[in-house]
Amino acid sequence: MVIFFRALIVVLITSLVFIPKAYAATLTADWVVNQDSSTQYTIEATVTAVNGNVRNITSFLDLAAAFGVGNYSFSVSQTSTTSQFLNINSNYDGDGVTPGDDQLVTNTILQNTTVVLTVVVTVTDPSQVNPSALNGFVFSTNPNTVIPITALLVSIDTYPDIGIANQTSYSFDGSCSENGSLVNIVVSDGVTNINTSATCSLDSWSISGLDVSGLNDGSITITATHSNFVNTAQAQVTVNKATTADISVLKADLNGSTTYTPGATSTYEIVVSNAGPLDVDNIVVNDTLPSGFSAASWSCNPTGSANCDTASGSGSISNITVDIPAGDSVIFIVSVTWSADPNDY
Incomplete structure (x- = not known):
């Protein structure tokens, strides 16, 4: 037994840019x-778009009217090479009671292309079935969002270098223009690719907690691709990945002396440098003075974007934490007065 139906829907479509007159697209x-x-x-x-590309189409199907409440189960599938219904099994219970639960939303149907939506219904009691009561698929659109597909935009906005702390939980984000569709991401060292994706929502997308520890150190490319079946936009950036940093310490007497004299003073300089390639935080610096000093003070002086958690102190340098980006350093200046009492040595 085969029952045929046909529906015609006219949808008003306006462009994102000003045009003198709107034009109509037909479903x-x-x-x-x-x-x-x-x-x-x-x-x-079978749904076809004519005279324009159409987005955000909602379909409603009341299965309960024809097959009886609680008397059936069903599955939903689709066939199309260019267009698709999104989340076709999500919140679609087909009970005919709550319209919001019985809706399928299509992302895009292109001009002169077709989506075939198939629902297979299995019933328990055939005597409750009345196919003529099936009211069919009802398709509607939102005039505020049904617009011609325009050029896509995608960008990668935040992309920090990959260091020791974030290589197993790397996060980055960007902007996009086709809300509801996917932005496909490839993170690559040129040999190994890590593929992931994010949904474009409110004109933005983000990736968080991505494990990139399997990539080799060096230059890493991040590529974001955004597509709406008509146009494709792509953005690419390069970041640096490294799991080591070259930290060096240089200590010298500013007067060039290699000895100290009881009752005299000395001034020392301790330079902690980071030759990269990674920025390094929470470096702990200690410098214990020998016996015989009667007074000592020190200061911590960062260069560039380096940071000292304590700017100055007295006595020995003990557990002072510093943050040193690649290429920067911190300089400790230590001033010491030596005791004149031989018993202090």
């Missing part, structure tokens, strides 16, 4: 019910 929806057996029915809807 044609043919749907058919096939009885495969006494307990199985197949419902197919």
Whole structure:
């Protein structure tokens, strides 16, 4: 038994840019019910866009009216090479009671292309089935969001270098223009690719907690690709990945002396440098003075973007934490007065 239906929907579409006159796009929806057996029915809807590309189309199907509440189960599938219904099994219970639960939303149907939506229904009690009561697929659109597809935009906005602390939980983000669709991401060292994706929402996308520890140290490319079946936008950036840093310490007497004299003073300089390639935080510096000093003070002086958690102190340098980006350093100046009492040595 085959039942044929046809519906015609006219949707007003306005461009994102100003045009003197809006133009109309037409949706044609043919749907058919096939009885495969006494307990199985197949419902197919063929939806085609004419005179324009159409987005954000909602379909509603009241299965309960034809098959009886609680008397059936169903599955939903789709066939299309260019367009797709999104989340076709999500919140779609087909009970005909709550319209919001019985809706399928399509992302894009291109001009002169077709989506075939198939629902297979299996019933428990065939005597409750009344196919003529099936009201079919009802398609509607939102005039505020049904617009011609325009050029896509995608960018990668935040992309820190990959260091020791974030290589197993790397995060980056960007902007996009096709809300509801995917931004496909490839993070690569040129040999190994890590593939992931993010949904474009409110004109932005983000990746967080990505494990990139399997990539080799060196230059890493991040590529973001955004597509709406008509256009493709792509952005690419390069970051540096490294798991080591070259930290050096140089200590010298500013007067060039290699000895100290009781009752005299000395001034020392301790330079902690980071030759890279990584920025390094939480470096702990200690310098214990020998016996015989009667007074001592020190200061910590960062260069560039380096940072000292304590700017100055007295006595020995003990557990002072510094942050040193690649190429920067911190300089400790230590002033010491030596005791004149021989018993202090």
